[in-house]
Ligand SMILES: Nc1ncnc2c1ncn2[C@@H]1O[C@H](COP(=O)(O)OP(=O)(O)OP(=O)(O)O)[C@@H](O)[C@H]1O
């Protein structure tokens with residue numbers, strides 16, 4: 001399926017812009033296709049984007065940006081979800097993909113990233129945090145299904 005419309009739907013689901021506070025930028029070629037279950041991929045991207053919204057809003061009024069970009073590399077697609085928020089705190093990093101343990105946010109359950117990582121893994125892919133100088137960035141690496 002084409003990735004861009006799905007990502008735009010994720011953006012719509014966030015209820016942005018919140019008083020012009022958060023820009024949602026989709027930096028994806030119209031023709032880029034990805035081989036994944038639509039609902040699962042929606043869930044993955046929604047969990048990551050919601051974390052970004054919460055991180056930016058937690059900064060108390062500072063303007064922010066969420067940028068989703070993607071590119072194909074051979075038989076896999078790399079999707080990056082990046083934000084200009086405060087970055088992932090060290091306390092959260094230690095247990096990032098562990099259920100109920102990674103939350104460093106008031107009211108956070110600590111399931112969002114665990115679920116996202118498991119859904120990516122179920123597709124044969126990987127979800128990683130990317131080192132970034134500013135903000136937070138996560139990379140989804142999704143291979144195409146093997147055709148026999
Ligand atoms: N984009 C981000 N910027 C800053 N911190 C982040 C970001 N994404 C995740 N985190 C940190 O990682 C923690 C774990 O995220 P995760 O989505 O697994 O759980 P949660 O958001 O706390 O709760 P849930 O998603 O289950 O409601 C968050 O509490 C937050 O501290």
Ligand SMILES: [Mg+2]
Nearest residue numbers: 047051112113
């Ligand atoms: Mg979350």
